[in-house]
Amino acid sequence: MGGSDPDGCGMGVRMQQRLRLPDFLHGVNLNYAKLVYHHLISHLLTMFLIPLMVVIAILTSKMNPGDVRQLWFHLQHNLVSILVCTGLTVLGCIAYIMTRPRAVYLVDHSCYRGLPQHKVRFDRFLEHSSLTGYFDESSLEFQRKILERSGLGEETYFPEAMIQIPHHPSLKAANEEAEQVVFSALDTLFLNTSVEKKDVGILIVNCSLFNPIPSFSSKIVNKYQLRGNIKSFNLAGMGCSAGVLAVNLANDLLQVHRNTYAVVVSTENITQNWYMGNKKSMLISNCLFRVGGAAILLSNKSVDQGRAKYRLLHTVRTHCGADDAAFSCVIQEEDSNGKIGVSLSKDLMEIAGGALKTNIITLGPLVLPIREQLLFFATLVARKLFNAKVKPYIPNFKLAFDHFCIHAGGRALIDELEKNLQLLPVHVEPSRMALHRFGNTSSSSIWYELGYIEAKGRMRKGNRVWQIAFGSGFKCNSAVWEALRDVKASPKNPWEDCIDNYPVQTGS
Template identity: 70%
Template structure:
């Protein structure tokens, strides 16, 4: 809301004489209002065209039925008796078709609840303190420290983001033990909160999906969870690695597919990342950027295919659309883990990253659009496409208004540039990207779990109402763009023990 006010205030600073403003700007205003209501009328007409056509026919049938006399009804019954075999055959066919549909239709997947890990306050580190530690680490030259300082100032991160204990040490201690402690704190912290809020018995979990892109020890992280919570022996467990920041949506998609195969069970998805062993200590600029963005975080999500869980669940999963651009060499290498010239390992971010992300997003929404957009928006898009392709006219492509399909947007908090790009390309308002910007400011880029911190922000603000639709968008190495669409089943209350519980009243904050 603040962004809208700022925009209008900037418009108010234009110096125009009162008389001229009254003479020329008022008709423009009236014209814009007129066009607005014309567009609203068009969207309503196209979206409800079938209803508007059928309703008069139903009224006519109803009026005709009300005029029928008892003799007419007796004649109708006699007619049905005369065609008794046909009536029974049609009824049996309808019953068989209904039964077949019920047994073969995809099972609905409900999000019962989820939780986000909130690190301890003593793990937070301001930008100034982080830069001081870079200088004291002894692994960076002055130019590298200054480069990271400038990136941090423009990154959109605030002074309360969290780093693992090993990074707080001077010098850092990126040992395997420290890496295990970081990941276990995030995973167990999120799961303990989830189990406490849902009162679920861990032994009732039939499916477990864990994703961590860079840290994949032996035994696997899924085995660590099975051991910690003593999960049952026949659990279907999966451990996804190397799939980047979009792995959270991939994990949800995998859990959804497994829930179609196993009746009446729960699936738990755990999304996290590890920083302890993946900080870069060299001087290559393309690898230093990751140091400035990634922070500690994790999320645990409880999914169910039990119809009895619908009443207590928060959301229902509607669509998952996945786009993979890995066949293109540039896209494949735009986020790439490798060694620099000195043999130091880091994540290299290509200068073409935003262009590749834009192309992946375009492909993704081309598939997603027909599934979620109203008919009116699809017709406008198709009309401009015909004019451009068939008629050969120089027509600017029509960008569908996704605000007509979704009430809330959870854009992966990969960095300020990522959020800016999607805000511009999708023609979103500042309030639409508020959750993403505030998550980046408060928690940084928590990789695959960032979209859950954003959803928690919307809930903590009390904005999630029954029937609201949520679009989670995530980008990842490979290169991938993945979308998940949820619909709220109830008015969602602020989460218990949520990551925003102690600070939501301070947000949104003004970003520099």
Template identity: 75%
Template sequence: MSAEPASSNGVQIHHTRMLPDFLLSVKLKYVKLGYHYLVSHLLTLCLVPLIAVIIVQTSQLNPDDVHQLWLHLQYNLVTVVIFSVVLVFGSTAYIMTRPRSVYLVDYSCYRPQSHLQVKFQKFMKHSKLTGDFDDSSLEFQRKILERSGLGEETYLPEALHCFPPRPSMTTAREEAEQVMFGALDNLFANTNVKPKDIGILIVNCSLFNPTPSLSAMIVNKYKLRGNILSFNLGGMGCSAGVIAIDLAKDMLQVHRNTCAVVVSTENITQNWYFGNKKSMLIPNCLFRVGGAAVLLSNKPSDRRRAKYKLVHVVRTHCGADDKAFRCVYQEQDGAGKTGVSLSKDLMAIAGGALKTNITTLGPLVLPISEQLLFFTTLVAKKLLNAKVKPYIPDFKLAFDHFCIHAGGRAVIDELEKNLQLLPVHVEASRMTLHRFGNTSSSSIWYELAYTEAKGRVRKRNRVWQIAFGSGFKCNSAVWEALRNVKPSHNSPWEDCIHRYPVQILS
């Protein structure tokens, strides 16, 4: 009988201890919010009293003082004219030389046909029937699939559904055509843009680079004009989509009143690994069919119908370091079979690249309050040798939506932890990985399409797209929504968004 009161007292003591901690965390939260508000509006708070003083002083002027001021301006007419001329010329020079705005009119993500879906059981059965994988490799792939974060509805190309698989140049071209033309057909239909209006074309695909190029295939298919500026980016990995956007932005600064189309994809048909080296088997379990086509414009008239405005692009390249250079590496194994090897140091290298990237991006996007906190902590640590933890800026104050490249579950987990994000901030990345797998450079567009399909993108919201790729590279693109964005017709999430988010087992 005596145990019951003791238990009750124990619970009360526990709650008594927890209550001050809870109240302290609430107080600190509101103190930080007050600090951010004060610093962010410091200029306004200082200007309001100053303007009030000027108004009061002006109201006390008598008519004679006002008359004297007018006479003084008349006698200094030359000064006034010179000032006006300088002001006009300066304004004209600024308008002519300032960077042109780049608008994202619309984009389209390719969705393969349902018969190309590959369930785990089918994946394992097919791998076993090929006869190329030993028991250890089969078990390894099974474990990777279970922990990958992929669902049962991802897609593989037609050639890999055949038995035996048919990884030929012909079938690889067929995959490329289905993905690129599928995305472009939908983009042109949604935007009513005529192919002849396209002045710049950029295609990025890392592992499949035939002759004629993929960009030439698009020019031939849609009969694009003869003076089109076309580019084909190869071997640049999963972050090449942001690189292509950066190239398009630079081209749109030079060429006036034109449109640019960026096509981001990857080709799996000829790049399936049939050997038994563990580090080369991981891409088989993660990479899936996908692609996106993006329409950009520098025409002021397109602002009214555009979804987003490009704000910043920040690119980081760590290729000078040998470990970073080889952490994602295409090579042949001991049996002469070609594949892409992923180093065990990949996550550490990605973390270092991310740190360098956000060091450059932070001052461009973070509020001054966060920059002051970061700078104060840095000074205390470096100059005063204080034992303080490095301050991690709160990027949730700079961005409303995060599109983290769905490279794998570990990548998303690491960024969620390092950037101190909430589950809702990485939801688009996790659900894209679950529904479509790692679609390489196009994954960030499937993620943005997910956020739009959920109705979360409001006017003036900022979106951060961040991608990692071989080389090793970490690239960021920042977009600002120009209106409350609705999903485009034939969105890849159109008939399944009601089922998401889903619970992903650990």
């Protein structure tokens, strides 16, 4: 997701005005406190049971032989009561096992890497834009400035139809782009995991702007001859955060359907969605979005725990669509000349900031250490009840996560989240490098970032990863994963031909 600010080329300078800390957290104090309180109360029983069990164990260890014989005498004369209690306990354990949330494992994921002849250098992009005849001099200069400040490198990919002069944004060309990206990612995924196609019980495809008939999920079923009773879904129009949303849907389905695999495919299509007009707010997407896609294999089979890379801990979805301004801040429409493009509202950054706040309100109590939550709560009480002049305590999310995969929507978005969440350069390195190497690949960008961390050999057993993405509607979605082992990059990782060249300096 880009931004309407030409200097920001992403979430823009308006976010700097709206999301500065501590003002960023000032509006979430009361809601966050309520969630912290709810979180503590929800675990109150566990907090009391553990000390109780310790006390019982200590007392039992101090019993003498006479006490033990007396206890055995009582048990013999209360056999019926003991059997009833034991039976109820067993039934309770069975009910708990049957109804508890099933663990969902990420077995592996793969990302598409384009062909060398499809790389788009800046001079080639600008030459192509000039030769099409769609843009006036002002628009060409505007695009040049966007590219220079975008954080993109010279090796991002365009589809075949967009490289040709004249370009051919036909339905056939769009299908060819989608098939090349998706089938390539799926071929790699199936090869690396050795999963049988007939064992895939759930298929979810998300692509916002390209929705052919039959759906692309049906194309995948046809291509790989997947089974006839597969649960197939095709998500459209849900923006750059749809990748996390698709994982959330897969997680819900895997709670219902036992012993099966779910395949999630996240991509976007460029061929038919290149804006051919001169409205500045619609030109940004031309400069930022590039070809990309990812395929993810999820499982609820306990036998996969040993070979899976990650376990899904949490998904948090924030939807601000009930608000009219949020609903219309990113919208596909025609300009005054009838040219179709994606229009970005001037209020986009303010709305994105609000969505991020709400998402963090929900996520914080789930992941932050109790110490961080109590410190936040204590400073809130001091400020609200005693009017103490104490600065709001900013929870340290670095204590909850080892790695961050922030949607590579633009340089300014990454800059602001780095500042507002008080992250270190190494935490946002995967996002910056994914933007530089592959551009804004929409919903799949967070998977290129996870691939970067793996290719660098930084993922250790027990590490936690926070994936966060923004999208039209307006949405902010998060997913939290825990590494089940020291994770190495899988074969055909998209970074395998260039990882030694990274990180690079992307400028300011």
